[in-house]
């Protein structure tokens with residue numbers, strides 16, 4: 001029943017723990033009162049967003065690079081626009097190895113800079129990940145470097161499994177562990193240790209609705225390739241599980257649930273606002289699954305908050321949406337005469353109701369708009385939800401029609 005490959009991950013994970021403990025953080029496991037109350041179980045958060053490089057990926061990368069270093073390999077190459085890039089770059093710097101990271105040309109400047117900051121050579125190539133991966137293979141062959149796969153590798157899985165060893169030490173009774181699934185390397189590592197040491201603990205996987213590759217593969221009985229959509233949880237957007245990760249996850253996982261973009265955004269918002277924790281989309285997915293009520297959570301539940309590397313512009317969008325949802329911010333849109341003073345009259349009505357203007361868009365060119373009017377969109381922080389209706393009435397009394405659009 002227990003797959004042979006999981007036995008191998010389990011046995012290597014003990015050595016991985018020695019290496020990872022030396023060069024990465026043993027991250028805290030914190031009980032969250034807020035989320036526990038919302039979910040009706042004792043929810044503990046494993047804070048890999050506080051890990052070196054901002055994500056758990058460094059664990060697998062460190063162990064893999066260590067093993068290659070032992071074998072006399074001089075350099076590694078990886079294709080990634082995300083956390084794997086920084087993990088491999090950091091791992092290579094620890095062992096004094098050369099690292100070449102190929103990123104798609106669309107990778108954010110922040111990620112490119114962070115990866116360079118760990119001493120890696122960054123090659124920008126192609127529009128999407130697949131192009132970068134092809135280029136990385138080419139470089140590996142030409143320059144005699146070893147390619148480090150982000151998940152379909154026993155050493156990578158053994159490195160990710162070190163999270164399970166830490167959690168088992170940090171909490172005696174664990175009823176369930178909630179794990180986000182990208183390619184399945186993390187889930188494979190967690191399952192290989194948890195199902196051996198504490199078989200009664202349930203392990204539940206989470207995928208975005210936009211990229212349910214493991215769930216689809218399990219239904220089909222073999223790894224299949226899907227066409228994923230973009231997701232806030234970009235770390236979980238993978239086309240296909242690995243053969244090795246599929247073998248472990250399909251045999252050992254208790255359940256997989258999917259979460260919507262809205263649920264992921266809500267989890268990022270709650271983690272920041274209520275728990276003061278910054279998580280990226282993939283990092284918030286396990287909390288999203290719990291908050292959505294899709295998991296029957298009982299007893300002590302561990303949610304892996306796997307990373308915190310969120311783009312600031314994405315975070316800004318998520319926060320505005322979250323504030324709109326909770327009634328703290330509203331978006332008003334209307335048409336005003338395009339004459340001097342008309343925008344300022346609108347703003348003074350908002351100020352009278354103690355609305356704090358966060359952003360104003362003033363558009364003179366809009367479909368169907370005549371040349372004497374302009375469209376105005378205003379993002380306003382409001383002291384309470386009922387104030388919005390008063391603002392709209394006062395604006396109407398002044399002769400301009402505004403609506404709440406967010």
Ligand SMILES: Cc1ncc(COP(=O)(O)O)c(C=O)c1O
Nearest residue numbers: 182183184185186235282306307
């Ligand atoms: C923050 C974060 N969480 C979860 C995952 C998923 O890990 P895996 O691909 O091993 O399933 C990733 C993968 O990059 C990630 O960056």
